[in-house]
Amino acid sequence: MILQATVTKYITTNAYIYADNETKHGFLIDPGAQAGKLLELIHEKGLTIEAILLTHGHFDHIGAVNELQAVLQIPVYMGEKGMLYAENPVWNLSSQTEDPIVLKDVTYLADHAVIALKEKPSFQLELLDLPGHTADGVIYYTKEDGA
Structure with missing residues (x-):
């Protein structure tokens, strides 16, 4: 199952949930704002989110991460090139807002890393480097769903 949630703080963007229909465990992708709405x-x-995945480090994609991580403990x-964006409000552009963002507890993954659910290890996403919009851009590919 793929769910889309439109979230807004400074600008409107989309967050996504990619979850297994059977176990209802999944991943939250790019929670840019409105942690309460996403929760x-x-x-x-009735979902259990096992991890937050980020496609890149701009503020409109990481804005709710700290709050969600504190609540969900996940x-x-x-991507491995994301540290500069995650830890630096100038690079993630949040220094231009009222709420500079610094992410501290992030695991940086190499190109082709596979992220699997603990509840169902066959439910996986592969991280693929795709710089362009930002130098740290990645996508997550699911062979099972071809998406």
Whole structure:
């Protein structure tokens, strides 16, 4: 199952949940804002989120990470080139807002790293480097769903 949630603080963006239909465990991708709204969606759908995945380090994709990580007690993953963005408000552009963002507890993964659910290890995403919009850009590919 793929769920999309539109979130807004300074600008509107989308967060996504990619979850296994059977176990209802999954990943939260790019939680840019509105942690409360995302937690409500997770609860409403009866989901267990095992990790937060980031496609790149701009503020509109990482804005709710610290709050969600504190509540859910789960790891955060991003591409290995993401540290500068995650830890520096100038690079993640949040220094231009009222709320500079610094992420401290992030695991940086290499190109082609595979992230699997603990509840169902065959449910996996592969991280693929895809710089362009930012130098740290990645996508997550699922062979099972071809998406």
